[in-house]
Amino acid sequence: MALPPLVEPAAELSVDEIRRYSRHLIIPDVGMDGQKRLKNAKVLAVGAGGLGSPTLLYLAAAGVGTLGIIDFDTVDESNLQRQIIHGVSDVGTPKAESAARSIAEVNPLVNVVIHNTALDRDNVKEIFSQYDLIVDGTDNFATRYMVNDAAVLLGKPYVWGSIYRFDGQASVFWEEHGPCYRCLYPEPPPPGMVPSCAEGGVLGVLCASIGSIQVNEAIKLITGIGEPLVGRLMVYDALEMSYRKIKVRKDPNCALCGENPTVTDLLEDYEDFCGAVSEEAQEAISGSTISVRELKDWQDSGKDIFLVDVREPAEWEINRIPGATLIPKGEILSGEALARFPQDKQIVLHCKSGVRSAEALAALKSAGFKDAVHVQGGIVAWVNLIDPSLPSY
Numbered sequence: 001m002a003l004p005p006l007v008e009p010a011a012e013l014s015v016d017e018i019r020r021y022s023r024h025l026i027i028p029d030v031g032m033d034g035q036k037r038l039k040n041a042k043v044l045a046v047g048a049g050g051l052g053s054p055t056l057l058y059l060a061a062a063g064v065g066t067l068g069i070i071d072f073d074t075v076d077e078s079n080l081q082r083q084i085i086h087g088v089s090d091v092g093t094p095k096a097e098s099a100a101r102s103i104a105e106v107n108p109l110v111n112v113v114i115h116n117t118a119l120d121r122d123n124v125k126e127i128f129s130q131y132d133l134i135v136d137g138t139d140n141f142a143t144r145y146m147v148n149d150a151a152v153l154l155g156k157p158y159v160w161g162s163i164y165r166f167d168g169q170a171s172v173f174w175e176e177h178g179p180c181y182r183c184l185y186p187e188p189p190p191p192g193m194v195p196s197c198a199e200g201g202v203l204g205v206l207c208a209s210i211g212s213i214q215v216n217e218a219i220k221l222i223t224g225i226g227e228p229l230v231g232r233l234m235v236y237d238a239l240e241m242s243y244r245k246i247k248v249r250k251d252p253n254c255a256l257c258g259e260n261p262t263v264t265d266l267l268e269d270y271e272d273f274c275g276a277v278s279e280e281a282q283e284a285i286s287g288s289t290i291s292v293r294e295l296k297d298w299q300d301s302g303k304d305i306f307l308v309d310v311r312e313p314a315e316w317e318i319n320r321i322p323g324a325t326l327i328p329k330g331e332i333l334s335g336e337a338l339a340r341f342p343q344d345k346q347i348v349l350h351c352k353s354g355v356r357s358a359e360a361l362a363a364l365k366s367a368g369f370k371d372a373v374h375v376q377g378g379i380v381a382w383v384n385l386i387d388p389s390l391p392s393y
């Protein structure tokens with residue numbers, strides 16, 4: 001379904017702009033009118049990470065007049081494999097500032113607005129109201145649901161993308177013309193069920209594949225050309241090299257945009273809604289959590305412990321705590337690995353940061369290992385506090 005252009009055209013293009021955008025201007029569908037609309041557009045990129053990097057660079061190069069960047073994080077060395085808007089000299093600096101510097105190099109005609117902060121329920125509406133279009137390149141469910149809710153409540157369209165390993169998805173959510181994210185995913189997945197890129201990894205170049213689709217959709221929405229991905233989910237498999245489009249319908253029972261909405265304003269706490277740790281896991285870890293320093297003391301004192309790393313084999317290849325045995329969480333949850341746990345030793349579980357080990361602990365306790373414990377902060381805390389010589393990821 002073709003939609004009218006989202007943005008009115010700017011009054012005119014300068015001589016410099018005409019030279020710079022000439023390859024757009026000679027495409028009949030874009031032309032002077034389309035380029036003027038791009039110039040007048042105000043687009044906010046949420047996240048200047050894997051998806052935000054190519055998205056921001058191409059939106060800037062395309063001549064989007066105002067680009068907002070919101071990110072609270074600083075550039076880490078492990079970001080450089082895919083976050084191509086940042087470079088070695090940017091490590092340690094705020095991502096929003098580093099991204100703005102790269103944009104100035106690509107296209108100094110763009111007006112960049114830096115929001116060096118976390119998007120949260122207190123600022124989201126005020127920030128979104130300054131823009132015509134939102135491009136979501138974040139990596140967590142709490143932010144995604146909040147972006148969706150704020151966009152629906154303000155009547156703004158947004159382009160969504162998501163990536164994991166070799167798989168990507170993209171869509172355009174615009175309540176006025178189609179479904180919202182909640183129509184597609186009414187509930188967040190149970191905590192721990194969908195691993196993040198930090199846990200499962202992502203092929204760097206996948207960010208370019210999905211990020212460029214997001215920019216393509218943004219340009220179509222702004223200029224009113226083509227058929228935007230409203231009501232369609234694009235699913236990309238880089239290994240198969242396949243693109244599929246799945247129809248997504250507006251859900252009449254959607255809690256937000258359905259006929260009888262139960263969500264009429266932003267939620268009080270999106271982290272809580274998405275549950276960092278499930279209730280069972282929360283119960284399992286209360287009183288059964290040790291710190292990395294306690295683990296080190298137990299090891300140094302010769303205590304008879306069975307230390308289990310519940311991460312995946314690829315993570316185990318990167319770093320490991322001395323004395324640990326690898327038993328991935330899935331094998332514990334399925335019951336397959338239970339026979340490997342001794343009855344007469346103190347069982348200690350750890351993962352990367354403490355979420356998966358909490359889930360595994362809940363399963364182990366319900367299988368009868370009542371004294372098992374897990375390590376708060378996982379191997380990340382171990383590297384930070386006990387052995388900084390280990391590589392981190």
Ligand SMILES: Nc1ncnc2c1ncn2[C@@H]1O[C@H](COP(=O)(O)OP(=O)(O)OP(=O)(O)O)[C@@H](O)[C@H]1O
Pocket residue numbers: 046047048049050051052070071072073078079095117118119120137138139140143197198
């Ligand atoms: N609520 C939020 N407000 C602002 N920025 C956010 C918010 N949630 C996520 N982000 C940003 O979105 C980006 C997501 O990108 P990506 O997952 O590639 O980066 P990352 O978090 O650095 O990666 P990794 O988790 O693998 O280290 C990050 O830069 C992150 O800081």
